[in-house]
Amino acid sequence: MIEKLLERGGDRVESADVCVIGSGGGGAVVAAEIASAGRSVVVLEQGHHWTRADFVQREDQMLPRLFEEAGMRQTVDGGVTVLQGRCVGGSTVHNLCYAFRAPEPIVDMWREEHGLDQLTPRSLEPSYRRVEANLRVKPIREDEVNSLNRLIRAGTEKLGYSGFVTHHNREGCVRAGYCILGCSYDAKQSMLVTYVPRADRAGARIYANARAERIEVEGQRVRRVLGSIVDHSGRSRGSIEVSAPVVVLAAGAVNSPDLLLRSGIANRSGQVGNNLHLHPSVMVVGIWDEPIHAYRGIPQSYYIDQFIDLARDPHSGTVLMPIAGFPVLTAVNLPGFGRRHFEHMRDFAKMGGLIVLLHDRSSGSVRNGSLGRPEIRYALEAGDRRQLAEGLVHGAEILFAAGARRVVVPTQPEPLVLERGDGLSAIPSEIGEGDAPITSTHPQSTCRMGGDPNTSVVNAFGESHEVAGLFITDMSVFPTSLAAPPQITTAALADRTAHHILARWLEFAV
Ligand SMILES: Cc1cc2nc3c(=O)[nH]c(=O)nc-3n(C[C@H](O)[C@H](O)[C@H](O)COP(=O)(O)OP(=O)(O)OC[C@H]3O[C@@H](n4cnc5c(N)ncnc54)[C@H](O)[C@@H]3O)c2cc1C
Ligand code: SF4
Structure with missing residues (x-):
C-alpha cells in the first residue's frame, strides 16, 4: 500500500x-x-x-x-548547490x-x-x-549513444585519452532525454x-x-x-x-x-x-557551428576516466561526463547578465557540455538548521581547487577536439570565452567556491x-x-x-x- x-x-x-x-x-x-x-x-x-x-x-x-528545497539547496556560503x-x-x-x-x-x-x-x-x-x-x-547499446556523447567520444579518442560507453538502468527507453525531470515513460x-x-x-x-x-x-x-x-x-x-x-x-x-x-x-x-564529501562538479560548455541538439536522447552514455588512477592514488582524481542542460538549468549555470547572458543562451541548440567531477579529499559538515533546512558547510582544499581547474583545462581541450568552435568556462563574475585555436592558459589555476558555479549531486x-x-x-x-x-x-x-x-x-x-x-x-x- x-x-x-x-x-x-x-x-x-x-x-x-x-x-x-x-x-x-x-x-x-x-x-x-x-x-x-x-x-x-x-x-x-x-x-x-x-x-x-x-x-x-x-x-x-x-x-x-x-x-x-526546489533544487535550491546550497551550502551556507552559497558556494555549492546540492541536488537531492x-x-x-x-x-x-x-x-x-x-x-x-x-x-x-x-x-x-x-x-x-x-x-x-x-x-x-x-x-x-x-x-x-x-x-x-x-x-x-x-551496457548502453551503440545506437543509444546520442550526438553529444558521440562527439565527446571522438574528441577523447583523438587526444588518445581513456573513456568508455557505460552501463545503465533503463528498459524500453524512448530516448526522450528528460531523465533529470523524471521519466514519463517509466523506462528509467x-x-x-x-x-x-x-x-x-x-x-x-x-x-x-x-x-x-x-x-x-x-x-x-x-x-x-x-x-x-x-x-x-x-x-x-x-x-x-x-x-x-x-x-x-x-x-x-x-x-x-x-x-x-x-x-x-x-x-x-x-x-x-x-x-561530508560532495563530488563537487563544474560544467564547461562547448558551442558548435551547427545545432547538435545535445538535449535529445540519453543524456549521459560516455565516461572519461583518463584523469583518475585509483590504483596509484585512491584519494584523488577527476572524471568527465557529457551533459546537456535544460533551458533554465543552463541559464542558471551560465554566468553574465542581460545581453551577454542572452548571447550565450541564443546558442542553446549548438551547446553541449562536460561535467568535471572531483573525487574530493576536502570535507565539510552537516549541522541542524531550521527543520527541513540543515546547515551544510564545505570548503575545497588547495589541492582539490587545483584539480578542479586542471579538469576544466582537460574539458576544454576535449570539447575543442570534439569540434566545438567556442568553449565557455563559467568563471565568475565573467565567463571565460575561448575561441578555437586559443591557448588554454587563461583558465585559472585554481577553482574554488565563488569562482564558478559548483554543483553536487552526490553528497x-x-x-x-x-x-x-x-x-x-x-x-x-x-x-x-x-x-x-x-x-x-x-x-x-x-x-x-x-x-x-x-x-x-x-x-x-x-x-x-x-x-x-x-x-x-x-x-x-x-
Ligand atoms: C541530478 C542527479 C543525477 C544523478 N545521477 C546519477 C547517475 O547517473 N548514476 C548514479 O549512480 N547516481 C546518480 N545520482 C545519485 C543517486 O541518485 C544516489 O546515489 C542515490 O539516489 C542515493 O540514495 P540515498 O538513499 O542516499 O538518497 P536518496 O535517493 O536521495 O533518498 C533519500 C530519501 O529520503 C527522503 N527523506 C529525507 N529526509 C527525510 C525525513 N526526515 N523523513 C522521511 N523521508 C526523508 C527524501 O525525500 C528521499 O526520498 C544522481 C543524483 C542526482 C541528484
Ligand atoms: S526520460 Fe530518460 S530514461 Fe526516460 S525515456 Fe527519456 S531518456 Fe529514456
Whole structure:
C-alpha cells in the first residue's frame, strides 16, 4: 500500500517490525528485501508520491516536485548547490542512470584504512548481483549513444585519452532525454518503478508526505520514530508515530545526520555530520557551428576516466561526463547578465557540455538548521581547487577536439570565452567556491562506516556502533568519496544490510 498521507489528513500511530526512513536509493531496497521475507515494514517518505503522469517535462514544475528545497539547496556560503531528491523513489527518480560498481581500489582502501575487514569485493558480489538484476543494469547499446556523447567520444579518442560507453538502468527507453525531470515513460528503472512496487506487493505500508523528525531510544535500543505529515512546502498537517524494534535510516547524506543530531543519538564518536564529501562538479560548455541538439536522447552514455588512477592514488582524481542542460538549468549555470547572458543562451541548440567531477579529499559538515533546512558547510582544499581547474583545462581541450568552435568556462563574475585555436592558459589555476558555479549531486560520508566506534558511526553492515536496532543505508555510510556514480553501491550496501538484519532477526526483535 502506497498512501499519500496529505490526502488523508489526521494523525497516525503505527507499529511494525521495521521502520524505514526514506524511500530512495537505499531505503527502497531495504523495505523490499525485508518485506519480501515476511516482516512487517512501514516506510516514511517526506516527499510526495508522484508517478509518470505527473512528470510533465517542465523544469518550473518538476524541480519543486522532485528536489529538496526546489533544487535550491546550497551550502551556507552559497558556494555549492546540492541536488537531492524529495519524493517516493528519492534521487533515483531524477538521476541519470549511470550504473557503476564501486572501484576496487576504493573498496580496498575502505577495508584497509577504515578497519572494514568484512567489506570485500567477494562479500559484496551477491548484493551487487541482486541489485543489478532488479534494476535491469546493462551496457548502453551503440545506437543509444546520442550526438553529444558521440562527439565527446571522438574528441577523447583523438587526444588518445581513456573513456568508455557505460552501463545503465533503463528498459524500453524512448530516448526522450528528460531523465533529470523524471521519466514519463517509466523506462528509467528508478526505485519508483522497481523496489518501491516490490515492497508494496510484499505488503509494506509506504507513507508519502511523512517526515521523520525524531528517533527515540530507550536503554540504548531504538524504540520509535516520531514525525509529521507534511504538505508540499514542508508545513506540518498532522503527526505520525511508528513503534519498531528496528529503524533503518535512509534519508540521504544531508538529512540522515540532521535527524540523528536532532534526536541526540548515535554520536558518541562526534562523527555524525562530519566528513561530508560532495563530488563537487563544474560544467564547461562547448558551442558548435551547427545545432547538435545535445538535449535529445540519453543524456549521459560516455565516461572519461583518463584523469583518475585509483590504483596509484585512491584519494584523488577527476572524471568527465557529457551533459546537456535544460533551458533554465543552463541559464542558471551560465554566468553574465542581460545581453551577454542572452548571447550565450541564443546558442542553446549548438551547446553541449562536460561535467568535471572531483573525487574530493576536502570535507565539510552537516549541522541542524531550521527543520527541513540543515546547515551544510564545505570548503575545497588547495589541492582539490587545483584539480578542479586542471579538469576544466582537460574539458576544454576535449570539447575543442570534439569540434566545438567556442568553449565557455563559467568563471565568475565573467565567463571565460575561448575561441578555437586559443591557448588554454587563461583558465585559472585554481577553482574554488565563488569562482564558478559548483554543483553536487552526490553528497556522501556524513555517517561513515568504520571498524572503530571512536571514528565512525556504523559498522560494515550499516549498524550503529551505539544504538541497538538502528541501521543506516544511504550514501552517508561511504567512508570516503566513492570516486564513481554511487547509486548501485548505495543499493548494494542497503541490500547487504537488509540481509544482515534478516539473518540476525532474533537479536533485534526484542
Ligand atoms: C541530478 C542527479 C543525477 C544523478 N545521477 C546519477 C547517475 O547517473 N548514476 C548514479 O549512480 N547516481 C546518480 N545520482 C545519485 C543517486 O541518485 C544516489 O546515489 C542515490 O539516489 C542515493 O540514495 P540515498 O538513499 O542516499 O538518497 P536518496 O535517493 O536521495 O533518498 C533519500 C530519501 O529520503 C527522503 N527523506 C529525507 N529526509 C527525510 C525525513 N526526515 N523523513 C522521511 N523521508 C526523508 C527524501 O525525500 C528521499 O526520498 C544522481 C543524483 C542526482 C541528484
Ligand atoms: S531518456 Fe529514456 S530514461 Fe530518460 S526520460 Fe527519456 S525515456 Fe526516460
